[in-house]
Amino acid sequence: MPHPGWSAFGFDGIGTTWEISTPEPLFKTVRRSLLGIVEDYDRSYSRFRGDSLVAGLAREAGTVILPAGASELEVLFKKLYRLSSGAMTPLIGSSLEQLGYGADYALRPLGHPVPAPRWEDVLDWNGSKISTSAPLVLDIGAAGKGQLVDLVAAVLRSGGITEFLVDASGDMFHSGAEPLGVALEHPYDSTQAIGVVELHDGALCASAANRRAWGDGLHHVLDGATGRPVETVVATWTMAASAVEADALATALFFVDPKVLDEEFDFSWLKVYSDGHAAYSAGFEGTLFT
Structure with missing residues (x-):
């Protein structure tokens, strides 16, 4: 929920709904900049549009030069x-398409699950330059929306706006003097919450198996080594200084022991398992409902 009395600017981009909340309405120039950066990101990374840079890699092997932010994604994904x-791999796109989650949104499996190609076999990612030895479906969705949230926040700051909330369908970045209470959506009932957390000058991101689910047990969080949907975890939340890290780590929690991630990243987390129990870090300050 935005702060009471704040103005909201809403729009659709990269296949999701955005809402930018600020104490005062945004100037038209800022709104145009926000829409432009979202469109540019989609044109670079979307696997759902044929004119994107990564779409060309799905048609034939080759080399593309991505925006400067690709270097940040490279380091994080590696x-x-x-x-x-x-x-967890940026090459999960072909596995998703095999299960029906492709550009046509058919949501009908083409056959049995297939593992993602091994990074070391087909992909050379060096900063903004990506080269492939075979056609492949690059999917940076596990961190991409978070990175775009950070880019949107940077546009607001460059416009002199210091208090705001960027909400990209639950992936958020907050800046301001007062913390914001955010409800945590129940993984099995979107009308209910399992708790509330305070967000203050940082990012909160979530990943849930119910958000993009279809068929019998099919959803978008796949194990790249098998191509199969994860069954043991149903939802995760992470809080970090940047949305790109929070977004990526929310997905990583489906596969990696939180203790391992804690050694490499500065973040807090909540993890809900399919049997109903939850685990969370000491730094995840909030209230879970019983």
């Missing part, structure tokens, strides 16, 4: 690919 033993 680390989490290593820590997850290949379960």
